[in-house]
Amino acid sequence: MRLVLAFAIALWTSAALAVKVTYTNKHYYHFDVDGNAIDSTNGKVEWVKDQYFWIAEPDSCGADVCDKISYSSPDLTNWYYNGPLFNLTTNMNVCSGFGSCSRPKVVYNEKTKKYVLYGFASVTGATPNIPVFTSDQLTKGYTFAGRMIPDYHPSGYGVEDLGLAVIDGKGYVTWTGFNLTAALTQPLVEAGGDFPVTPASKNLVDGLVESPDLFKRGDYYYMVGSGTCAFCTGTTTLAYRSKSPFGPWKRQIVDNNNTCGGQAMGVMTVPSSSTSIQGNSYVYHADAFHTAPVGQHFTLPKGHGFWPLSFNHDGSIQRIDCSPTTKFIIDAPPATAKVPSTGRATTAADGSGNYGDYWPETGLLTQRYLYQTWTSSTSRNLTEIRVNLACNSPVSNRIAITVFSFRDENELISPFFKWNVLGSLTFGQDSSSLLPGFKVKRVPVNKAVKAGDKLGIALAFPGPLVPTNSLPYAYLLQDTTGTRTNHKLYELKRGHVSRDGLTASQSPVKEVEGRELKWYATVG
Missing domain, CATH: 2.115.10.20 (Glycosyl hydrolase domain; family 43)
Known part of the structure; x- marks a missing residue:
C-alpha cells in the first residue's frame, strides 16, 4: 500500500x-x-x-x-x-x-x-x-x-x-x-x-x-x-x-x-x-x-x-x-462545510444556556442536595430535562433526579417538599451508568405544562440516608447576578432537617443566590 x-x-x-x-x-x-x-x-x-x-x-x-x-x-x-x-x-x-x-x-x-x-x-x-x-x-x-x-x-x-x-x-x-x-x-x-x-x-x-x-x-x-x-x-x-x-x-x-x-x-x-x-x-x-x-x-x-x-x-x-x-x-471566517450549528441544547425551550461561563463544584450527595427551579416559558408538552453531572466511582453510587411542579416558594421549602412529581430517574446503580465527564443526563417527562408554571429539578439520594461510602457528584454553575432571571437554585445541606432561627421558623432549604445549574428542558 x-x-x-x-x-x-x-x-x-x-x-x-x-x-x-x-x-x-x-x-x-x-x-x-x-x-x-x-x-x-x-x-x-x-x-x-x-x-x-x-x-x-x-x-x-x-x-x-x-x-x-x-x-x-x-x-x-x-x-x-x-x-x-x-x-x-x-x-x-x-x-x-x-x-x-x-x-x-x-x-x-x-x-x-x-x-x-x-x-x-x-x-x-x-x-x-x-x-x-x-x-x-x-x-x-x-x-x-x-x-x-x-x-x-x-x-x-x-x-x-x-x-x-x-x-x-x-x-x-x-x-x-x-x-x-x-x-x-x-x-x-x-x-x-x-x-x-x-x-x-x-x-x-x-x-x-x-x-x-x-x-x-x-x-x-x-x-x-x-x-x-x-x-x-x-x-x-x-x-x-x-x-x-x-x-x-x-x-x-x-x-x-x-x-x-x-x-x-x-x-x-x-x-x-x-x-x-x-x-x-x-x-x-x-x-x-x-x-x-x-x-x-x-x-x-x-x-x-x-x-x-x-x-x-x-x-x-x-x-x-x-x-x-x-x-x-x-x-x-465561517466554515464553508455544512456543519450543524443547532441541537437539543441550543433550541431548548428553557434552560441555563449553552454558552455561559460555567465552573465546576462538587459535593452533591455527600455535602448537599440541590433544587433548580424555573418558570415555564411555554404551554406545551415537556418531553424531557437534561442536566450536566460528573462522577468517578468504581462501585454503585446512586442518585435520583426528580422533575416536579410546585405552587409557590413557601410550599417548595416547607417540610416534606410539597410538589407534584412529573418525572424521575435513578441511576448510578453500577459503575457503567456513571458519568466520568460532564455529559448531560436525560430524564424523560412527557407531561403537559403551561406558560407560567413553576417547575423544578431535584438532585438527591433515593433514600432516607446517604451511604457513608458514597462519592460526590460534580455539577456546573454559572453566575446569574443582575440577569433578572426567574431561575432559582436551592440547596439542603446533608443531614440538615430541623428548621433554623431563633423561632425555629426558617426552612433548612436555602436559596443559593446568583447561581444556576447547567441544565435545559425540551418541549414537543
Missing part, C-alpha cells in the same frame, strides 16, 4: 463576513449543540480544509486504548459531535502498546485528496513508529495505511506527544522522545514506495518539552510546547522560534501562572477572511486540568483554555494574560 507524503495546500479565502469570536479567561467549559461538555483529552482544535475541527481522545473512556473522536464547528462556538474517526476494534493491534494512537492529529493532503491521521503508539520491543490512517472524509472512515519509522530513535528513545502541520505546502511531524529531553521536527517527503516510510531529516530542540506543535507566522517558524507534566494542574509553556523549521531555535517562556493552570495542546491557525484586516490569528489551546472538580488523578471533567497569541516586533510571543476577566476577540 502506498501513501504519498508530499503536501500541497491551497490558499483559503472567503467572501463571507468574518464572525467575531470572544475568548474569556474564565470560560473553560465548551459544549456540543446537545449540551454535553466537550469530551477531550490530548486534543487540538485546527482549521482543516473548510471547517473548525477538534480532534481528541474522550475523557470518559477509561480504558487502556480509547476511540479517537472529533467535533466540527462552523464558527468556533457551536460544536457538533462527529463520533469515532475509525473502528477501534479492527485497529486494536495497531493502537496497542505505549501511546495507544494518542494525541491524534489530522491534515488534508491536497495532492492525494485524502485526509491523513497520525497518532503515536509503540509496541513493546519494536522500533518506534507512528501509525498512519487515511480517509476520503474528514470526520470518519479512517483506515490503517502503514507506519512511519522516525530516522532518529536511539536506545531509550521513541515517539510521543505527536504534532502534525502543513506549512507552505509541506507536511511536518513533530514529537518528543520517551525521555522528554528533546523535540524533533521532520518533513514528510515523497518516499515513492510502500511503508515503512523513513524521512531523511531530523532536528533536535533541546530542553524538557512535551506536546510540541509547529506553526508559522510571517518569516518565523514556531514550536510551542509545555514543560513535563502528567495531567498536572499547570506547567510552563515553552516557545521556540526560528527562520527555518530545522533551527537554530531561540527559546522563551511565554506563560504566566503555569499556562493558567493547564498544559499545552497546540496552536490553532485561524485563517484570515476577506473582510479581516488583522491577518491570521493564532490561538493557543490547553487542557485546563486545574478545573477538574473531583481531585486526585480524576481529570476527566476538566475544561479547556484558549488564548489568542500576540507577538513582539522581534517575533517573540508576548506572555499570556491569565487574569480571570481578560477577554480576547478575533475575526474568524
Whole structure:
C-alpha cells in the first residue's frame, strides 16, 4: 500500500463576513449543540480544509486504548459531535502498546485528496513508529495505511506527544522522545514506495518539552510546547522560534501562572477572511486540568483554555494574560462545510444556556442536595430535562433526579417538599451508568405544562440516608447576578432537617443566590 507524503495546500479565502469570536479567561467549559461538555483529552482544535475541527481522545473512556473522536464547528462556538474517526476494534493491534494512537492529529493532503491521521503508539520491543490512517472524509472512515519509522530513535528513545502541520505546502511531524529531553521536527517527503516510510531529516530542540506543535507566522517558524507534566494542574509553556523549521531555535517562556493552570495542546491557525484586516490569528489551546472538580488523578471533567497569541516586533510571543476577566476577540471566517450549528441544547425551550461561563463544584450527595427551579416559558408538552453531572466511582453510587411542579416558594421549602412529581430517574446503580465527564443526563417527562408554571429539578439520594461510602457528584454553575432571571437554585445541606432561627421558623432549604445549574428542558 502506498501513501504519498508530499503536501500541497491551497490558499483559503472567503467572501463571507468574518464572525467575531470572544475568548474569556474564565470560560473553560465548551459544549456540543446537545449540551454535553466537550469530551477531550490530548486534543487540538485546527482549521482543516473548510471547517473548525477538534480532534481528541474522550475523557470518559477509561480504558487502556480509547476511540479517537472529533467535533466540527462552523464558527468556533457551536460544536457538533462527529463520533469515532475509525473502528477501534479492527485497529486494536495497531493502537496497542505505549501511546495507544494518542494525541491524534489530522491534515488534508491536497495532492492525494485524502485526509491523513497520525497518532503515536509503540509496541513493546519494536522500533518506534507512528501509525498512519487515511480517509476520503474528514470526520470518519479512517483506515490503517502503514507506519512511519522516525530516522532518529536511539536506545531509550521513541515517539510521543505527536504534532502534525502543513506549512507552505509541506507536511511536518513533530514529537518528543520517551525521555522528554528533546523535540524533533521532520518533513514528510515523497518516499515513492510502500511503508515503512523513513524521512531523511531530523532536528533536535533541546530542553524538557512535551506536546510540541509547529506553526508559522510571517518569516518565523514556531514550536510551542509545555514543560513535563502528567495531567498536572499547570506547567510552563515553552516557545521556540526560528527562520527555518530545522533551527537554530531561540527559546522563551511565554506563560504566566503555569499556562493558567493547564498544559499545552497546540496552536490553532485561524485563517484570515476577506473582510479581516488583522491577518491570521493564532490561538493557543490547553487542557485546563486545574478545573477538574473531583481531585486526585480524576481529570476527566476538566475544561479547556484558549488564548489568542500576540507577538513582539522581534517575533517573540508576548506572555499570556491569565487574569480571570481578560477577554480576547478575533475575526474568524465561517466554515464553508455544512456543519450543524443547532441541537437539543441550543433550541431548548428553557434552560441555563449553552454558552455561559460555567465552573465546576462538587459535593452533591455527600455535602448537599440541590433544587433548580424555573418558570415555564411555554404551554406545551415537556418531553424531557437534561442536566450536566460528573462522577468517578468504581462501585454503585446512586442518585435520583426528580422533575416536579410546585405552587409557590413557601410550599417548595416547607417540610416534606410539597410538589407534584412529573418525572424521575435513578441511576448510578453500577459503575457503567456513571458519568466520568460532564455529559448531560436525560430524564424523560412527557407531561403537559403551561406558560407560567413553576417547575423544578431535584438532585438527591433515593433514600432516607446517604451511604457513608458514597462519592460526590460534580455539577456546573454559572453566575446569574443582575440577569433578572426567574431561575432559582436551592440547596439542603446533608443531614440538615430541623428548621433554623431563633423561632425555629426558617426552612433548612436555602436559596443559593446568583447561581444556576447547567441544565435545559425540551418541549414537543
